[in-house]
Amino acid sequence: MPYLVLVATRYRVFPVHVASVTSLTPHFVRVTLTGDALADFSSVGLDQRIKIVLPLPGIGFSELPEDDDWYGAWRALPDEARNPLRTYTVRSFRPDARELDIDFVAHGDAGPASRWVSACRVGDELRIVGPMVPSSPAELPTGAAEFAPGHANRILLAGDETAAPAICAILEALDVTTVGHVFIEVPTDADRLPVRAPAGVEVRWIARNGATHGVRMTDQVHVWASTVAAAPGSGAAPACGDAVELADVDVDEQVLWDVPAPVESRPVYAWIAGEAGCVKELRRHLVRGVGMDRKQVAFMGYWRHGKAEH
Ligand SMILES: Cc1cc2nc3c(=O)[nH]c(=O)nc-3n(C[C@H](O)[C@H](O)[C@H](O)COP(=O)(O)OP(=O)(O)OC[C@H]3O[C@@H](n4cnc5c(N)ncnc54)[C@H](O)[C@@H]3O)c2cc1C
Known part of the structure; x- marks a missing residue:
């Protein structure tokens, strides 16, 4: 055959x-x-x-x-x-x-x-x-996109201004029945962008207005984690969270790119991107603190204060 x-x-x-x-x-x-x-x-x-x-x-x-x-x-x-x-x-x-x-x-x-x-x-x-456009059926039509929620019932998208274009593009492609939360931190109130989102997805633009980069978005994700991620049936296991093995990433030397392979079924799926120090803190909190399975979260900490892209 x-x-x-x-x-x-x-x-x-x-x-x-x-x-x-x-x-x-x-x-x-x-x-x-x-x-x-x-x-x-x-x-x-x-x-x-x-x-x-x-x-x-x-x-x-x-x-x-x-x-x-x-x-x-x-x-x-x-x-x-x-x-x-x-x-x-x-x-x-x-x-x-x-x-x-x-x-x-x-x-x-x-x-x-x-x-x-x-x-x-x-x-x-x-x-x-x-x-390039595939030239034959043997070529996989993949092209460096990471968002892969499978059949998750709820999603979280969180990021700073560098992630805003990706978050907006994802929001506009979501099925109308999608439910979830979105936190986008931008430099000022005037940087909020218009975006279409399903009715069940709450989109919150968070203006930094001079606060330290990432702090306001991190606070919102912590609140989300204490309600949505820690709720029964979310897939997180808070009781053993502290015991979860998690190698730290030196974000001054390496890109923090911890993205799960696509899976069909998980109750909650999160996608978090932006400044590496902030993403590192959120990874530690969600995986070690709240006990979220790393198969539920894509962590992408790709730019770093004071460092040019490698
Ligand atoms: C998958 C992915 C998707 C991305 N998508 C976008 C996108 O759509 N739009 C977008 O604007 N960026 C996006 N970025 C981020 C962008 O690649 C970085 O911000 C990049 O460092 C910008 O390059 P540069 O030449 O301006 O600065 P670099 O030469 O890389 O850095 C010079 C200095 O500027 C600082 N710096 C870099 N970016 C910022 C910033 N945003 N705010 C403040 N200081 C900064 C660095 O810390 C460094 O000190 C994306 C990154 C990745 C990995």
Whole structure:
């Protein structure tokens, strides 16, 4: 009997340029990218992540390899010729128009991505790295999205402003019957974004307004954990929570990426993303303190105060 050998999705460098720049709020800028190459881009929606490749002063993208082994060739380049890569979420993709939106947090001039977005203009060139449309049924149409609640009865989505684009994209894709809570911490009251969500999902935008990053969102998740996660039938086992083995992650040296494999059935599913110190604290509290099973929670602590993305 013939059988199919599945192969990984292919990734490539897509040359694109800026079609529009929209200031959404004081700290969010939407950049719409376009280009003929996007005819081959494969979108899986939800929290799909891509890499953006930033131009180098005086060089642009002239040294950037664009063939199949672009990554190996990119790594072999001397430092001064290696374009910076950063990770962003596909906020939305319109294949017919070949347009892709990214919502950038404008956080000043400290990093190449934030610097680029504060100065970018219509027509500016960029490169993105993402999955290609499968060319055969043997290719898995996967593309770096992590949200996988299975048949959970309740969900939690929590994150800071860098996670807001992913949370909004997930909310807009949820089944109308979904029930749950969403906590999104943003710099100020004026940074709340309009988003569509199922009636049973309570979306709370939490303005930091000068408070320490992550504290207000962490407080909300603690309250959620003491009610929803600790309730009978949630799948958490508070009595043995302290005994749960949990290797700590040194978030100053490593990315905290603890994401369960998709499973069909679990009563509560949580997805938590943002600044690594804050996500680390929440992981410790939910797994060790409340006794949540790590198969119920995706923890993604990917940026760190004072550290550029590796
Ligand atoms: C899966 C995934 C999806 C992401 N999606 C998005 C997205 O859709 N939109 C988005 O804006 N970001 C997103 N991020 C976060 C983004 O990749 C980081 O914020 C990245 O560090 C920005 O790069 P940079 O070049 O501006 O700064 P870097 O060069 O990486 O860092 C320079 C300095 O800026 C600080 N810094 C970095 N980000 C911030 C911030 N947000 N606020 C304050 N200080 C900061 C660093 O601590 C460092 O001190 C995502 C990250 C991951 C892993």
